[in-house]
Amino acid sequence: xxxxxxxxxxxxxxxxxxxxxxxxxxxxxxxxxxxxxxxxxxxxxxxxxxxxxxxxxxxxxxxxxxxxxxxxxxxxxxxxxxxxxxxxxxxxxxxxxxxxxxxxxxxxxxxxxxxxxxxxxxxxxxxxxxxxxxxxxxxxxxxxxxxxxxxxxxxxxxxxxxxxxxxxxxxxxxxxxxxxxxxxxxxxxxxxxxxxxxxxxxxxxxxxxxxxxxxxxxxxxxxxxxxxxxxxxxxxxxxxxxxxxxxxxxxxxxxxxxxxxxxxxxxxxxxxxxxx
Amino acid sequence: xxxxxxxxxxxxxxxxxxxxxxxxxxxxxxxxxxxxxxxxxxxxxxxxxxxxxxxxxxxxxxxxxxxxxxxxxxxxxxxxxxxxxxxxxxxxxxxxxxxxxxxxxxxxxxxxxxxxxxxxxxxxxxxxxxxxxxxxxxxxxxxxxxxxxxxxxxxxxxxxxxxxxxxxxxxxxxxxxxxxxxxxxxxxxxxxxxxxxxxxxxxxxxxxxxxxxxxxxxxxxxxxxxxxxxxxxxxxxxxxxxxxxxxxxxxxxxxxxxxxxxxxxxxxxxxxxxxxxxxxxxxxxxxxxxxxxxxxxxxxxxxxxxxxxxxxxxxxxxxxxxxxxxxxxxxxxxxxxxxxxxxxxxxxxxxxxxxxxxxxxx
Numbered sequence: 001x002x003x004x005x006x007x008x009x010x011x012x013x014x015x016x017x018x019x020x021x022x023x024x025x026x027x028x029x030x031x032x033x034x035x036x037x038x039x040x041x042x043x044x045x046x047x048x049x050x051x052x053x054x055x056x057x058x059x060x061x062x063x064x065x066x067x068x069x070x071x072x073x074x075x076x077x078x079x080x081x082x083x084x085x086x087x088x089x090x091x092x093x094x095x096x097x098x099x100x101x102x103x104x105x106x107x108x109x110x111x112x113x114x115x116x117x118x119x120x121x122x123x124x125x126x127x128x129x130x131x132x133x134x135x136x137x138x139x140x141x142x143x144x145x146x147x148x149x150x151x152x153x154x155x156x157x158x159x160x161x162x163x164x165x166x167x168x169x170x171x172x173x174x175x176x177x178x179x180x181x182x183x184x185x186x187x188x189x190x191x192x193x194x195x196x197x198x199x200x201x202x203x204x205x206x207x208x209x210x211x212x213x214x215x216x217x218x219x220x221x222x223x224x225x226x227x228x229x230x231x232x233x234x235x236x237x238x239x240x241x242x243x244x245x246x247x248x249x250x251x252x253x254x255x256x257x258x259x260x261x262x263x264x265x266x267x268x269x270x271x272x273x274x275x276x
Numbered sequence: 277x278x279x280x281x282x283x284x285x286x287x288x289x290x291x292x293x294x295x296x297x298x299x300x301x302x303x304x305x306x307x308x309x310x311x312x313x314x315x316x317x318x319x320x321x322x323x324x325x326x327x328x329x330x331x332x333x334x335x336x337x338x339x340x341x342x343x344x345x346x347x348x349x350x351x352x353x354x355x356x357x358x359x360x361x362x363x364x365x366x367x368x369x370x371x372x373x374x375x376x377x378x379x380x381x382x383x384x385x386x387x388x389x390x391x392x393x394x395x396x397x398x399x400x401x402x403x404x405x406x407x408x409x410x411x412x413x414x415x416x417x418x419x420x421x422x423x424x425x426x427x428x429x430x431x432x433x434x435x436x437x438x439x440x441x442x443x444x445x446x447x448x449x450x451x452x453x454x455x456x457x458x459x460x461x462x463x464x465x466x467x468x469x470x471x472x473x474x475x476x477x478x479x480x481x482x483x484x485x486x487x488x489x490x491x492x493x494x495x496x497x498x499x500x501x502x503x504x505x506x507x508x509x510x511x512x513x514x515x516x517x518x519x520x521x522x523x524x525x526x527x528x529x530x531x532x533x534x535x536x537x538x539x540x541x542x543x544x545x546x547x548x549x550x551x552x553x554x555x556x557x558x559x560x561x562x563x564x565x566x567x568x569x570x571x572x573x574x575x576x577x578x579x580x581x582x583x584x585x586x587x588x589x590x591x592x593x594x595x596x597x598x599x600x601x602x603x604x605x606x607x608x609x610x611x612x613x614x615x616x617x618x619x620x621x622x623x624x625x626x627x628x629x630x631x632x633x634x635x636x637x638x
Contacts, residue, residue: 005411006367006550006562010374047370048554067476091374172531172614215438237577239550244410246547249592252600273519275588 005242008045008093009033013086014067019154022074023119024083025057029065030058036068038126039233039261043241044082045093050181053238053256054079055123056097064189068094068229071122078125097242099260102205102231104130109159111139113195117188117208118147119265121154123233123260124207132165142195143163146173146188146208149167150181169195188212192219199224207233214271217264234260234267251276277474282464283579284480284485289454289462290322292424292478293493296387299477300470302421306389307352312340316359325390326352326454333432345460348430353619354445355543356388356395357402360416363540364565367412367550372558380632381412383419390426393443394611396450396541401438404605405546406630422470427455429494429500434614436627438502444613447497455491463491502612504627506634515599520551522587526567529590531622532570537626538593538616539568539623543603544609547574569593594629 008081028043031205034040035054043051054105060070072081084090104127112131116124131138143162162170173190175183184191189212204225206216215234220230236248236255243257251270253259270276296302304319309326321326330347332339338352369377399417405415412457428435428444446453451471455463464480466472483491503513518524539545551566552560567574569592577584583589603610608625617625 004378005409007376007378030630048552048558048560049375050552050580051550064629079578093370093374093376238583239548239591240410241407244406244546245550245564246405247549248567249596251599252603253597254604255391260390269519272427274522276519276586276592 006095006233006240008043008051008095010091011094013088013090013092016076018086019071020152021157022083023071023154024074025069025071025154026086027069029062029067029091031065032096033068033094034068034097035066035127036097037058037101038104038130038272039137040099041123041241041260042068042094042096042098043238044071044072044078045095046078046081046086046145047091047093049081051093051095051239052076052082052149055233055260056123057122058129061127066110071119073119079225082109096124097243099256100258102233102261103203107203108134109138109139111198111201111203113142113187113197113202113204114144114209115192115204115206116143116145117212119154120206120212121207121228122147122207122234123141123157124205125206128162128165131224135166138166139201141168141199143170144173144191144195145171146175146191148175150174150178152212159166172194180181187215189215189219192223197225197244198225199226199229202229204230205233210235215270227268228263230264231261232264232267234262235261241250277548279466280475280480281483281488281491282475282480283479283483284464285461286322286327286462287480292454292464293319293389294320295474295477296389296422298388298423299474301385302387303384304387304389306391308355309349314354316354316356316406319389322390331432333434333618335434335617335625336620338618338621340421347456348428348456350428350432350435351358351392351395351613351615353541353615355541355547355613355615356391356399357543360399360420361410361413361546362403364563365412366561366563368562370560370562379491380567381415383416385421387422387424389424391423392428392613393425394437394445394448394613395441395543397607398613399609399612401544401601401605401607401609402546404601404607410609417437421476422452422563423450425453427453427495429455429457429498431498432614435502435612436504436614437612438611439498439505440508440588440608440612442608444498444502455495457487457490457494459490460498461487461490463487465623475576505630508608511630511634512598512602514554514634515595517631517637519591519595521621521625521636524633525587525591528632529624530588531624532586532620533622534572534586534589535621536568536571537619539561539570539617540566542595543611543613543615545569569596577589594626594633598630616632 239245597610
């Protein structure tokens with residue numbers, strides 16, 4: 001057990017990127033903080049308001065400090081504060097990293113299929129970084145990403161660069177026609193049927209609204225992917241991040257410590273039960 | 277070492293209590309009944325224990341009657357978690373310059389005294405979830421050095437510990453257990469080397485054959501009276517099969533008003549909410565407070581709700597106890613104390629719910 005498991009580490013904000021309407025990426029620099037694995041999250045604390053679980057969307061070393069990116073959408077009190085009042089130099093608190101991330105070790109040689117919806121691309125981005133850094137160890141890299149409108153796409157500044165990763169296929173969709181948009185129009189899950197998938201050698205990593213992930217699971221299954229080769233990152237009400245507050249329970253799982261990433265195999269009995 | 281059975285009187289219970297503080301230098305903590313109200317705290321003497329009142333319990337009803345020496349008290353709304361995992365705690369103070377001060381708890385060395393088998397079991401369940409994870413529980417729990425259990429010779433109308441295997445007697449996980457038989461004889465059992473040593477020093481005599489027989493009869497009757505649920509394996513199978521039976525869960529939860537009393541009185545409910553209290557000078561206190569799965573805000577997040585319907589939250593309460601706890605900590609999560617039945621303002625009865633579920637699968 002950590003000496004002070006509920007005490008956040010004060011962190012200085014070093015960068016803020018306006019990603020999309022209501023969405024910002026906040027970079028914080030920390031000393032003596034464990035390196036997060038792809039798919040893990042931190043509890044981000046705004047003093048006087050509270051903590052929110054936010055996926056790590058990027059992490060890199062700068063000198064003796066670890067810089068961690070959290071992509072935040074303004075939906076509640078804390079996230080509104082983070083996206084409105086927090087600027088470079090502001091202080092926030094960080095606890096983490098928490099949870100079980102994406103399984104990547106042991107997946108060498110496999111094709112990597114990423115399916116992201118909206119801000120769901122945030123926890124998936126570290127996979128792209130991971131595969132890019134070990135490009136020869138993995139097979140093809142598919143990145144399927146969709147948002148409601150072109151404005152709602154996050155990481156716009158680097159989406160175009162993903163195609164430069166060798167042996168990669170990048171497809172981006174928006175939900176409804178939009179002036180000037182020449183890409184695919186429809187749900188991101190439609191794109192699953194539009195790629196040359198080899199189910200026997202593909203691992204799928206999915207994150208987005210739960211309804212979108214359910215559709216993705218069905219589509220992937222219809223393409224022949226096995227349940228233990230599909231991974232989903234779930235979202236729940238979370239307060240502690242370490243399996244004691246109980247509010248993130250999903251069936252018998254604590255999403256914070258047993259997840260947030262689960263194989264579909266593990267979720268099969270619960271995912272289709274409303275409000276479990 | 278063979279754990280022995282002894283017999284004595286209520287006076288010996290009192291002596292045992294003082295030995296724990298005088299001999300072992302422990303703070304003796306139990307459910308105190310002082311000025312007609314219950315609270316967990318340090319016991320000065322056995323006079324502070326509810327030994328001469330009896331709780332008359334029924335769905336949505338709790339009465340205390342003064343019965344004198346024949347009274348058999350089982351429990352009131354505060355379970356052991358009131359002491360080990362208090363309803364509200366400050367965890368952090370953050371000053372205006374973002375200086376952080378973690379709240380400290382120090383319980384000293386403690387003997388739990390007179391706790392019931394159901395509550396003893398709840399401690400094992402909570403250990404599985406919180407021990408070495410939650411710093412406050414870990415600290416409180418680690419301070420418990422000795423446990424003295426009172427076995428339930430006469431369970432209440434809402435008790436069903438025998439159905440879930442948590443009582444009314446104990447066979448392990450304690451240091452000393454005692455049972456007050458109806459004839460005034462008190463039976464003592466040791467369950468550890470500390471307990472064996474304490475009973476040796478207490479100078480009580482080995483239980484005679486007649487006392488052992490009477491104890492066996494009383495505990496046998498007690499066990500029988502609490503076996504009121506369907507057989508557990510069949511019950512958990514039925515629960516498993518009915519997860520998606522929305523009609524059934526709507527039916528069994530239709531009296532529920534989502535007040536969350538059941539969560540508050542349940543000895544194994546541990547869900548907590550963390551929140552900030554901001555001060556005008558820019559500092560803040562971070563608190564944690566119990567949160568129950570029956571309340572509307574359980575599963576509520578900005579922008580959505582993961583358990584918007586009441587049946588979903590009631591179902592979680594039931595499934596967590598019987599299906600999910602076994603997968604989470606390897607133990608059944610319902611201790612059969614019946615507090616949720618008594619303290620439900622609408623008298624929602626978990627025993628009826630479980631029978632409904634059981635019958636629904638035929």
